[in-house]
Amino acid sequence: MSGDLRAAVPLVLVGAGKMGGAMLAGWIERGLPANGVVILDPNPAPEMAALAAEKGLRLETTPPADVTAAVILIAVKPQVMDAVLPTLRGLIGPETIAVSVAAGKTIASIEAGLGARAVVRAMPNTPAQVGRGITACAANAAVTTPQRVLVTALLSAIGKVEWVATEDLIDAVTAVSGSGPAYVFLLAEALAEAGRKAGLPADLAARLARATVEGAGELMFQSPLDPATLRKNVTSPNGTTAAALAVLMADDALQPLMDAAVAAAANRSRELSAG
Ligand SMILES: NC(=O)C1=CN([C@@H]2O[C@H](COP(=O)(O)OP(=O)(O)OC[C@H]3O[C@@H](n4cnc5c(N)ncnc54)[C@H](OP(=O)(O)O)[C@@H]3O)[C@@H](O)[C@H]2O)C=CC1
Numbered sequence: 586m587s588g589d590l591r592a593a594v595p596l597v598l599v600g601a602g603k604m605g606g607a608m609l610a611g612w613i614e615r616g617l618p619a620n621g622v623v624i625l626d627p628n629p630a631p632e633m634a635a636l637a638a639e640k641g642l643r644l645e646t647t648p649p650a651d652v653t654a655a656v657i658l659i660a661v662k663p664q665v666m667d668a669v670l671p672t673l674r675g676l677i678g679p680e681t682i683a684v685s686v687a688a689g690k691t692i693a694s695i696e697a698g699l700g701a702r703a704v705v706r707a708m709p710n711t712p713a714q715v716g717r718g719i720t721a722c723a724a725n726a727a728v729t730t731p732q733r734v735l736v737t738a739l740l741s742a743i744g745k746v747e748w749v750a751t752e753d754l755i756d757a758v759t760a761v762s763g764s765g766p767a768y769v770f771l772l773a774e775a776l777a778e779a780g781r782k783a784g785l786p787a788d789l790a791a792r793l794a795r796a797t798v799e800g801a802g803e804l805m806f807q808s809p810l811d812p813a814t815l816r817k818n819v820t821s822p823n824g825t826t827a828a829a830l831a832v833l834m835a836d837d838a839l840q841p842l843m844d845a846a847v848a849a850a851a852n853r854s855r856e857l858s859a860g
């Protein structure tokens with residue numbers, strides 16, 4: 586295990602759902618010791634209970650009285666945050682770092698609900714499940730440089746990490762990279778449906794669309810070229826791609842649609858801040 590991660594123990598994960606579970610998988614992969622992790626979830630999924638039993642992780646349904654967290658990672662739904670945070674106060678010591686991944690929940694609301702000094706608001710995404718997420722973070726003034734380093738090490742277990750200068754940027758981060766994987770999956774669905782309408786058997790269209798999105802993502806991952814250059818590399822002069830891109834890149838097509846989608850997600854993030 587990396588020396589950096591050792592300082593995160595005891596690490597309490599509150600909410601072992603899709604996002605919390607993905608993070609847990611990354612930490613275990615990185616060698617965080619099973620006896621250093623406490624999972625807190627009132628109703629863990631059977632797979633999570635099985636994982637805990639297999640790895641020897643401590644799984645609790647109510648906050649344990651004998652733990653002061655070095656790091657508490659809160660991954661419950663935004664709608665239950667205000668009710669859940671006060672129940673976690675017994676886990677917080679003066680040195681505890683609280684990291685919340687809840688969409689829309691502000692640092693101020695987490696400070697107030699939890700009584701923690703050092704608070705990081707983070708926005709990951711589900712490619713974390715395969716170690717290819719990206720998380721952007723904002724910290725309050727109490728977070729020290731070593732604490733930032735520790736949080737970066739923890740979040741690096743599930744992908745790339747960015748820090749933003751001001752918390753208000755997290756709403757736009759949420760709209761781009763937090764929700765963004767869903768837009769890409771929708772693209773795969775829409776491409777498959779368009780292929781079916783163009784005459785392909787539905788299952789073949791689905792396989793072609795899926796492999797195309799997978800391959801394009803992997804190419805972008807491995808290539809030093811920017812997305813625009815990779816796009817141009819597909820586009821033969823006056824060829825088929827140019828014909829399709831003329832539709833997608835028309836003034837009223839994909840860009841304004843994406844602008845509106847991202848603005849809607851960012852607005853929803855701000856609404857969740859209001860409670
Ligand atoms: N999914 C995503 O792509 C992303 C999600 N997020 C954020 O992550 C958070 C979790 O989302 P997600 O993983 O999708 O949601 P899930 O519903 O999959 O996970 C939340 C988990 O928290 C559990 N829970 C509920 N109440 C408590 C409690 N009192 N103590 C401990 N655990 C509790 C839930 O149990 P039960 O199901 O029984 O209620 C569930 O297992 C949200 O705040 C979301 O905004 C951030 C970035 C991306």
Ligand SMILES: O=C(O)[C@@H]1CCC=N1
Nearest residue numbers: 688710759763764765
């Ligand atoms: O949809 C949501 O609210 C969460 C936050 C970002 C991705 N999923």
